[in-house]
Amino acid sequence: MSNAAPVAAPTVVARAQQASKYYGRGDTAVWALAEVDVDIEGGRYTAVMGPSGSGKSTLMHCLAGLDTLSSGRILIGDTDLSTLSDKELTLLRRERIGFIFQAYNLIPTLTAEENITLPTTLGGKAADRAWFDRVVGTVGLGDRLKHRPSELSGGQQQRVAVARALAQRPDIIFADEPTGNLDSRASTEILGFMRSAVDDVGQTIVMVTHEPSAAAYADRVLFLADGRIVDQMEGPTEGKVLDQLKSLGG
């Protein structure tokens, strides 16, 4: 693993140490993650790539506190997730982590606005109006706020999901194939919003994707295979990523 010293040491927002996840025991054990060490640096956009079954989703789920490790640990800031109860994990997700899933991101009974403010509402707090307006303005949902998900297009629904993740100003946003269900125009839009969130306000984002074109938006790409980080790339382009994937596959 390359370990080039950055110019100014950025803060580490999330960290996996010897993170392992396996199913079964002994020789028959299946390793989803095998002693992964990774630091997610603040204010950067990290993409996680790899073939199906490489462990990229498992890594993300464990980093996000949705899944637990078999051994090793995950830190969000200084908090060791393995020491948290279900309730503490829930509160951590609510306050410090944002999510964008591939689909079914929204609660069908709530309006776009209610979906965006959901984590805040769950915490029993009032939304920060100025920030909310800015986020909504950025993703261009101003006239759609009173609509329910069923009245929105797929692209609009994903924009609501991005707005929800941004609105709570989390330490880190995890995006799981956020453009997997979108056409290319909508994909470009969503990826653009995420990119600008990193550039404009220093949002930390980790995105699992299998599309090189999506990964090209990131600052850094981690490549996983067989539960291990096999390579990483700074300043990716679509072509470089594609080449790298080919070399991994071959």
Add this chain to the structure above:
Amino acid sequence: MFKVAVKNLLGHKFRTLLTAFAIALGVAFMSGTFVLTDTIAKTFDEVFSEANARIDAVVQGQSAFESTGPDGSAQRPDIDPALTEEIQGVDGVAKAEPTVFTIGTLLDEQNEPLTMGGAPTFAANWTGVPEIDGFDIVDGAAPEGPDEAVVDQTTADQAELSVGDPVRVQTINGTFDFTMSGTARFGSSGNLAGASFILADTATSLERFAVGGRVQSIYVVADDGVGQEEVVDRVGQVLPDNVEVITAEESTKDQQESITSIIDQLRIALTVFALVSLVAGAFLIYNTFGIIIGQRVRELALLRAMGSSRSQVLWSVIAESAAIGLVASLLGLLGGIALALLLQAGASAIGLDLPTTNTVIAPRTVLVSILVGTVITVVSSVVPALRASRVAPIAALREAATDDAARSIPRLVVGVVISVLGIAAMVNGSADRSLGSAAFGTAILFAGVITLGPFIVPVIAQVLGAPLKLLGISGTLGRDNARRNPKRSAGTAAALTLAVTIITFFAIFVLSFNSSLNAATDRYLKADLEVGGANGFSLIGPSLVDELAARDEVAAVTGVQRGQIQIDGTSRIIYGVNPPGVEANFDLQGVEGDLAAMAPDEIAIDRGTARIAAWGIGTQLEVTYPDGMTGVLTVAAIYSDGNIVAGGDPDSHYLVSDEVFAEHFPANSQFLTRAVVTGAEGVALDDLRRVVEDEAEAFPSSEVRDKEQIKDDANGQLIVVLGLFTVLLGLALVIGALGVTITLALSVFERTREIGLLRAVGATRRQMAGAICAESVVLTLLGTVLGLAVGIAGGVAVVSTQRDTIDPLEITVPPFFVVAVLVIAVMIGVIASLVPAWRAARLNVLDAITVE
């Protein structure tokens, strides 16, 4: 395809179990009712046949016309015991003994009645002839002379009496003291189906238990070799006109029939409640299958795409419901038998001995239970099954569309039309004073409201939204989830609506009746005090009236007797009163003629009866008395409303002099249902009460009450009635709650992805459970509010039809009742949500969000 049905059942154990349970409850109620009533009937049958086993004929008064006495059998005249001698002289008669059989209450040391769980108490004679006395002495000796009596073993045990102890009994003639010479056991069971007995020798019984020295029957034992029919023929020769003789077998059958008719009424009433539970179960099945079909659209479409025919899909769903229905019915049948055994044990704890060897599980019970349970389940699933069969194969490839058919315009129109028809029938019934039409209208309105349910859901959810918002996001989510599928919510609430409608309807009816009664007491009861039975069962002898009348402190006293005579060819209920005091004690709201001077050959009638029959003062009415005598009663007075005399029963159309009762009625119709007393001028109520209590001491089973106490008593009985009713309908409520639980469980399953998302973005388990709980409360309140609305409308309509009969009519819709029902609904909502909420809270977040 049948394999598919079975796999579906086994694959969803929780849902299958709850659905089956809902039906099983109703079936258990029904089979339990059958088993218990059959067992009671059999026990009584055995008791009666045992009682008559060793005699051959019964001589008794001939009932002059169709009537029902206070004990449920026909009103018969008493007979002269002197006939016994003549009967003994008949060739073929071995033995004949007069039998006294009257009501007598044992008293404890405080002079209070020893109540044995409400079972009747009897005073009878010990003839000393073993074939005729159904009892055998267990301890001590048979009673002899005026000081001795025996008590049945069960009662003696319960009262902890031993041989030689003093016993006191109150009969129509007053209070009498005896020494218990022994205890006796009836036949093999020891106890006559819970009834208490005190027995004295014949001479003593005639003096103290009988009225006018007359007896209820004469039992005859024939010589060996003389058959029952034969001895009846021979005895019949020597009897006067209004006395008959029947074989012991016939007598047994008569007794069995009179008790059977009471048990049949009990069975029918309980079966009605069981059916209400089963209908609630039908709603549940219908709704649950509807939801399941909706969730299985893709699977069904796939089956169709692979070549299943429509009818195969249809039959697989029906087979699934038939399997549930059959298993549930069997479980219900077993549960019902267990319930009956439990109640049987409970009955012997209160003195009604129902031997377990008598438990009757009739083939009818098994057949009806299984048939009704299965048929109701299958019928309820037909509509969902048809919908399943209409799933197009292409649906396998589509996203499941929401079922909007439930809120179609035709449904709205039909619902509105039905509701309007129902309301029209209710208004019309109220205007026409037609109780049937008002009740029918209520049923129609109920159907209309159920049809309109899906349209009402959003409205109610909106209204409840405000208070739910106080619960934060959980409340909002709960409200929104409750209204996202209005048809499902409405269907779920329907079973509760049914139960609450009936409870409310009945409550309005009973509460209104009670407050009307209390208002009548305030307005029309002029008397200061009432002497009545302590627990609705009065044992006051007519002598109390004379004793009270003799006291200076008393200005007017009226005893009220109730019985039947035949007027103008029809059997009528009449009330006996002593005429001079009536108007002082009761406000009859205007009397024509001279009621106070009414002679024994005169009658007073109410205005309504006079108008309908076109009778006036001076009209002569042909009557037949219970003793078979005929005569003419002349209308002496016409009064406006006599309900107050009857203590609220709207059947006081005829009043006669108490002398008519004394002369023509049997002993067991002589009891006063109550006596009322007005104090002389200047006598304080407390002083009057002391005087009345002093005289009433002769009948310790009575109670002296002022107006407030009369009303309190009525209120107390009301609460018992309402409580009993609510318990009987409680099962329908439980089934309604089960329906809510099932729907929520299915919804939680359906919304797994959504719940996972909520949990991922920070909903705690508590918040998740709260949302399910809020949804549940919205559903139960929806059902309850609709039930309250229909029940109140129906209750008011039905009660208002009585405005000519009941005066004053007070229609009561007490706020406390409405509030209590709503509070209970919220509690049911919370309880019903426990399991689904727990499941939702426990969902594994990762599994939930990754589910496809």
